[in-house]
Amino acid sequence: MEDGPVFYGFKNIFITMFATFFFFKLLIKVFLALLTHFYIVKGNRKEAARIAEEIYGGISDCWADRSPLHEAAAQGRLLALKTLIAQGVNVNLVTINRVSSxxxxxxxxxVACAKALLENGAHVNGVTVHGATPLFNACCSGSAACVNVLLEFGAKAQFEVHLASPIHEAVKRGHRECMEILLANNVNIDHEVPQLGTPLxxxxxxxxxDCVKKxxxxxxxVDHGQWLDTPLHAAxxxxNVEVIHLLTDYGANLKRRNAQGKSALDLAAPKSSVEQALLLREGPPALSQLCRLCVRKCLGRACHQAIHKLNLPEPLERFLLYQ
Incomplete structure (x- = not known):
């Protein structure tokens, strides 16, 4: 009786329902995990914590259980941080995206909180899921003091290509002091990151x-940029005409072409101050071209009127007027 068709029918229905329920639950988990990642990237930690709590429950390695030590470190509350450490809180607790205190x-x-954590065994080269190290974060904030402390405790100044580069972040945000400290600690000044290029x-x-000049x-x-693109192409x-002048003063090659076969002049906005600066740096033939551009710009007016409209330095204006 137990092995009859009715028994097998109920058995198949039960298995099907169980498999459907399991698959549906798995889909929800995947969806919530993706949503959590989205909120983390967007910076909405509160919402990410709520969703992560649904997925992971009481696991300590998630935003839902972001520790009081994280909060104390983020807010610079040194006394609270030291009290937590004295109570035995693990200084190397990390969140779901591997962010440490x-x-x-x-x-x-x-810097005082960072030093206290390091003195109590914090991992100086810890890496988040996005490839950021504490040194990268210090360069992001522009804290030269934090950079110095991290280096004293053995932070690597330059990592593999796939990790976020501290010197590139310092330069990107204009933190020249952080950049100089890293360079003084043997960071390759021409280190090229595929997605970013060199620091220059x-x-x-x-x-x-300021960073360009230094x-x-x-x-x-001066000509090492991102693959075939040079710093002059980027400028x-x-x-910013000042950057153009700095690069050309240091011998930037005006004729170099990138992967699309374009020179820096080809990339400059037509009739812009950058185009004028590049034309003037190229020499006499370029000056003649500039003069012709001026005439076309003024729709047939006298050449000297066109030159006056450019508001060029007086010596250069006199030079062009007598060409």
Whole structure:
């Protein structure tokens, strides 16, 4: 009787229902995990914590159980942080995306908290799921003091290509002091990251004039950028003539072409101050071209009127007027 068709029918229905329920639950878990990641990337930690709590329950390695030590480090509350450490809280607790209390202290530029964590065994080279180290976070905040402390405790100044680069972040945000400290600790000044290029290329892209000047003074390769794109190509896409002058003063090659076969002049906005600066740097033939551009711009007016409209320095204006 037990082995009859009715028994097998109920058995198949039960298995099907169980499999459907399991699959549905798995889909919900995957969806919630993706949603958590989305909120983390967007910076909405509160919502990420709520969803993570549904997925992971009471596991301590998630945003839902972001420890009081994380909060103390992020807010720079040194006394609270030291009290928690004295109570035996693990200084290396991490969140779901592998953020430690040391990461938080460095991101906030709280050097006293960072030092206390390091003195109590915090991992100086801990890496988040996004490839960020405490040193990267210190460069992000522009805290030279945090950078120095991390290096004293053995932080690696330069990591593998796939990890976030501290010097590139410092340059991107214009934190020249952090950049100089890293360079003094044997970071390769021409270190090229595939997605970013060299530090000089990043400085030109984000128009960090102080960083551009210092990198060139310290011997950065003026033509080494991102693959075939040079720092001059990056500068030509922007509107800062001072960067153009700095690069050309240090011998940037005006004729170099990128992967699309374009020179820096080709990338400059037509009739812009950057285009004028590049034309003037190229020499007499380019000056003649500039003069022709002026005439076309003024729709047939006299050449000297066109030159006056450019508001060029007086010696250069006189030179063009007599060509």
């Amino acid at each position: 040391l990461h938080e202290a460095c991101l906030g530029g709280h 290329y990043v400085a030109c892209t984000y128009q960090r004039v 990198l060139l003074e310290l011997g950065a390769s 030509a896409r922007q509107s």
